[in-house]
Amino acid sequence: MIELQHVCVDFSGAGSSATRAVDDVSLHIKAGEIFGIVGTSGAGKSTLLRTLNALQRPSTGSVTINGTRISDLQGVALRTARQRIGMIFQHFSLMHTRTVAQNVAFSLKAAGWERAKIAPRVAEILDLVGLTDKANRYPVQLSGGQKQRVGIARAIANHPDVLLCDEPTSALDLETSATILALLKEINARLGITIVLITHEMNVIKTICDRVAVMSGGKVVEMGEVFDIFAHPQHAFTRQLVSHTLNLTLPERLKAHLQGTLLKILFIGDSAEQPVLSEVAVKFGVAVNILHGKIEYIGDRALGVLVVQLTAPDSPTAVEAAVAHIRSRTAQVEALHG
Ligand SMILES: Nc1ncnc2c1ncn2[C@@H]1O[C@H](COP(=O)(O)OP(=O)(O)OP(=O)(O)O)[C@@H](O)[C@H]1O
Ligand SMILES: [Mg+2]
Structure with missing residues (x-):
């Protein structure tokens, strides 16, 4: 036009x-x-x-x-x-x-x-x-x-x-x-x-x-x-x-004192609506602690970012498996530390 x-x-x-x-x-x-x-x-x-x-x-x-x-x-x-x-x-x-x-x-x-x-x-x-x-x-x-x-x-x-x-x-x-x-x-x-x-x-x-x-x-x-x-x-x-819009940063002091694996996860579209985090908790026995997060809707599509802490004191391999699962189901995963 x-x-x-x-x-x-x-x-x-x-x-x-x-x-x-x-x-x-x-x-x-x-x-x-x-x-x-x-x-x-x-x-x-x-x-x-x-x-x-x-x-x-x-x-x-x-x-x-x-x-x-x-x-x-x-x-x-x-x-x-x-x-x-x-x-x-x-x-x-x-x-x-x-x-x-x-x-x-x-x-x-x-x-x-x-x-x-x-x-x-x-x-x-x-x-x-x-x-x-x-x-x-x-x-x-x-x-x-x-x-x-x-x-x-x-x-x-x-x-x-x-x-x-x-x-x-x-x-x-x-x-x-x-x-x-x-x-x-x-x-x-x-x-x-x-x-x-x-x-x-x-x-x-x-x-x-x-x-x-x-x-x-x-x-x-x-x-x-x-x-x-x-x-x-x-x-x-x-x-x-x-x-x-989606830039989430944790205070450095908090980051330094956190145990376990810290991930920043980007969810795009459908993945934002799938219960990925509850799945890993059930499937791998990993504790998931949400530290920071935001989900925006653009039109009717979701775009979200979450910072989570994963811990499994008795089983380090469970955390690795959980991270791999999250990677396979979400748009982008960045390890902050751990
Ligand atoms: N009538 C004019 N004569 C000379 N220079 C102009 C004229 N109008 C705009 N400019 C120059 O052209 C460039 C772009 O200006 P424009 O007003 O299009 O920007 P803008 O993106 O709308 O900025 P703003 O967000 O401040 O409104 C600027 O460097 C401005 O100084
Ligand atoms: Mg202008």
């Missing part, structure tokens, strides 16, 4: 200095998916996103949406194409002198809606985002989460095919973020709008995206299904990004 081919964006600086903000990015985003782009500040995420509605022209390469090369369009053709693409922003970008309803109505007027159809559509869309009772308020009278709901209402009122989201939850607290992400997910599921979302937080990616591209220094360094990126990050930069 959205196809980027060898997109580069160069900004000329003072004198001979120039920045290549986007460096040879090729992507295919499928209709109906929630596609995330993650990276640290300055990675080129916003610049890349802006090429999708031609707010930014690529220096070289092309952007095609539904078969139209948006990167080549001008004038009326460009304005028409842009009406199929909504956008929301970190700081909402609402018009402060207009009410919530007027903010949403404005985008419909701009899209050439017939006057009589605007009010019913505004009412319908405010109902969808849960703001019916705030229709006549001004943005300054709203919380951050409510402002972003107005942003979303305005962006999707004209039935776009695509919704671009530039850090939509970065200005919100965790709880409000979660409700906005849930709303975006609902819009994607109910209306089938393709969502492209950029963020610097892996947690946002984990919560709603189907696939993700990881950006660093203007390049896409890794791309794939969100679960796979968390379970098997390849690039060093991606490993660092996901490390907060």
Whole structure:
């Protein structure tokens, strides 16, 4: 649906200095998916996103949406194409002198809606985002989460095919973020709008995206299904990004005083649901003590890590057999000591 081919964006600086903000990015985003782009500040995420509605022209390469090369369009053709693409922003970008309803109505007027159809559509869309009772308020009278709901209402009122989201939850607290992400997910599921979302937080990616591209220094360094990126990050930069999710470390002092064999076990998908640890306890007579652990669900697939201590004072070979069994049934096992 959205196809980027060898997109580069160069900004000329003072004198001979120039920045290549986007460096040879090729992507295919499928209709109906929630596609995330993650990276640290300055990675080129916003610049890349802006090429999708031609707010930014690529220096070289092309952007095609539904078969139209948006990167080549001008004038009326460009304005028409842009009406199929909504956008929301970190700081909402609402018009402060207009009410919530007027903010949403404005985008419909701009899209050439017939006057009589605007009010019913505004009412319908405010109902969808849960703001019916705030229709006549001004943005300054709203919380951050409510402002972003107005942003979303305005962006999707004209039935776009695509919704671009530039850090939509970065200005919100965790709880409000979660409700906005849930709303975006609902819009994607109910209306089938393709969502492209950029963020610097892996947690946002984990919560709603189907696939993700990881950006660093203007390049896409890794791309794939969100679960796979968390379970098997390849690039060093991606490993660092996901490390907060599954990185468990035991205090050194505790480690030094522990007896027996210490294992860090990674469970992926089905293995997280199998009772591997109770099996080894029963089968090999080994005592299993869980010291630290975490299981995350990404989509509906489990990804977990546990640090366990195995002991069998009367039978060292039982521990070895138990370790071998755990290795055969789980994704990755690392011996911490023992
Ligand atoms: N209009 C511009 N003129 C010159 N340089 C720019 C312009 N816009 C962005 N840049 C540069 O391009 C690079 C990428 O910027 P961009 O805003 O795309 O990054 P980002 O990943 O969105 O960062 P953040 O997470 O901070 O929003 C940066 O080095 C930035 O300074
Ligand atoms: Mg940005």
